[in-house]
Amino acid sequence: MSGNTTEVEKASLRLKLDRLHDQALHVSSSEYSYAAVGEAASIIRNLIQKHIARIEDYHTFPRRLQENITQRSIRFIIQASEILGTLSRSSSIRNPFEWYAEYSYLASKLAGDDTKLIFSSEWSYIPFTYPKNLEQLPDFIIIGMPASESDNVLTTPAAAHELGHSIWRHRNVEQTIGVHLQKEAQDLTLKSEKELKRVFSELDFSKISTDLFAQHVFSQIWQTAFKYAMMQSEEVFCDFIGVLLFEDAYLRAFHYLIAPNLSTYRSPGYPDTKKRAQILNKYATSLRFGIDRYEDFFLPDHSEPDPLESIYLNLADQVLEKYLDELFKIAENMFHQNGLVSVNREEIDNIVQHFTNGVPYPEIASIRELVIASWKIYVEDFHKDISKTRALSDIVLKSAEYAEFLRSDDARN
Template identity: 30%
Template sequence: MTSTIGRPSTKTLRLASARRRVRAFLDQIAELENADFPHPDGKEALALLKREFELRQRSLGRIPDTVSDATVDEVCADTSIFLERYTDILGFILRSTNVRNAFEVHFPLKRLIQRVIGEEAKLIMSSEWNFVPFTWPMNLDVLGDFVLVGGPAPESGNVLIIPLAGHEIGHSAWRQADIALKITPRLIAAIAQAIANRPDDRDRLTSQLARDGHDLSWLEHQCFASAAKQLEEIFCDMFALYVFGPSFAFAYEYFLAPGKSNRSVTYPSSLNRVRYLLDGVRELKFAVDDDLFANWQDSSLRVGIAGDILLFADDAVEAMFPMVRDLAFDILKRSSVPMCRDAAVDRVRGALTIGIPDGDGATLAEIVTAGWLHLRGKGGLSTETDQPELGMLNELMLKSVEVSEYRLRLGHA
């Protein structure tokens, strides 16, 4: 049995571990500071993280030996939580410097979030090992003004998937505009009506729930939670559709065709989501191929209590959809976010066809929509021999974005 005489206490060693971990984090920041940041937002985020962790380092260094074990444990737990939260962000910032990212689209996307969210909003775009793009919600204490949008690493340089970032930015717009709060009274009523409209299902389910100690209010709460998350996803789809026009529908189909996802209680079914998307297309008077979502397959059915919750939640979502769609469109109209112009799309497509960038100043949405129409008109450009043409298309779109940015800054666009 090992003697404990003269050995440092658990409290001392645990506090030393916390100090080492914070120091290691700061050492990593010091390495990243030497990276080339294509846009200043990434550098600013790194500086904010450095300042926060230096504060923590000083706080840990000032803790006296006389402090209680319970206090040290609390400090160490808080440090671990903070490190866990921001280690991912540090990696995200590092990957934002990768030259494979489409840096040219940063400025038009940043203008979008500043119009919709606020002038102080910052943007960091990065590649991630996720299948589809995602965003960190704007609830990071240290980076409260930052929108972080991650795209799948294999597609990091593909301009055609940029419209999916519109959906992710929509999540930040949802929070910034307090849409959840605005729809809550109507959604509560819609849930109650959905349950009342299915009395046989309601009675069957409440009888079953009673055996588990639940009542009708529990069912209403679960339905509300499901419907609210579904409506947020629909809001983000409408947001992206307004901003990016038909290119969002094309990018959506590219990633998720032909549907058939596993049904989640937080997302509309695969068929319903496409149906809502096409409703938005008609409302905005965009033109997409009639067969774009042909033979789209529905999500797998959920069984058990989750399936029963979706039975009512989906009905409430259906009733609420027009309100949520119009809220998304109204936010963007009030923010003077331009819509895709058919004439500009046709002009850019003509330039791409003859192998030159557009020189007259088009929006990012118009350039990407033209790119999708060109790609689809060429049969998808998927063979080995098509790769040079596909690469050229991507470069021409990026160059068109650069030209548009140049004209905008000179006041010509």
């Protein structure tokens, strides 16, 4: 490759990084409702500068190293651009800033005191999180809510699921259950020889100690089943966090966003949608706020046509089923050990009365109680006239804002 071509390549990479740096500078210097946004943008700016410094001697490097630097920089640009966009949109008036203080409190309690929370709105229908998209932002929890729903208080519990992903990582839940899930995946794979023979007709696990083919199949099957089971375990754990925090309101929000299901074929990283609803309601019922025939609102995902993929999913489902109680116990212990308690149902009844009369709640109430009360009103009355839900959201947000004022006033006194 000619020297001139290398210089052009270097200049193009530098230009892309410079333009990204300009955007990061703009984001970090803008005004936001909370400092975490500027902090995250400043960290990304510093990372961009490191990438720029790395290409100063680009033309002197061997071609293979140049290619490696270019690939790493492009991947970084893609990741950083997405996160900067989310940070920028966090200032949108669509975002429920009234929730921020209390959600930050919940994040610090459950994920750790060092966590920094950022709420944003996204033109994506499904809520998402960036728990560790960039390893240099490990303490930031970036939650994106659907732009069309971000000011709808009824969807607020969905953010608890996204918070769960950061709790999973910060509290090392994967390490806690990993050994057990792995052993179960291995045991179930050995017991599935008959089913596996439909795909691998010559398979004989009785010769696994000497047969390289049997060893290869065994390793491939259990490792894939284990990977799927771990991903599904994380999703269910996050659902449990949602249930523990928002009780039946989480089930309602899950139904609102997901039912009857979202895709034609099942994603291996999630339980079957109908089964997931059954799991949710089973454990909600154990806490006495389940919903009668809840799973009937959902449809099962279509079966995977690939017979081998179907085996992976079947094994993963069995592994997950085995450890559901343990997952729930881990989530429940985190909830109680970090000083969180169940909501006050008497308080919720009082809130319902005020909201039904069209007035904000005049006392300190938690985000959890305000949202549960909102769902109670919606299910019992406002679903008959959905135009009332905007007024309901306004009243709830005013109540949250006033509750935060009362907390601050108490702290000053």
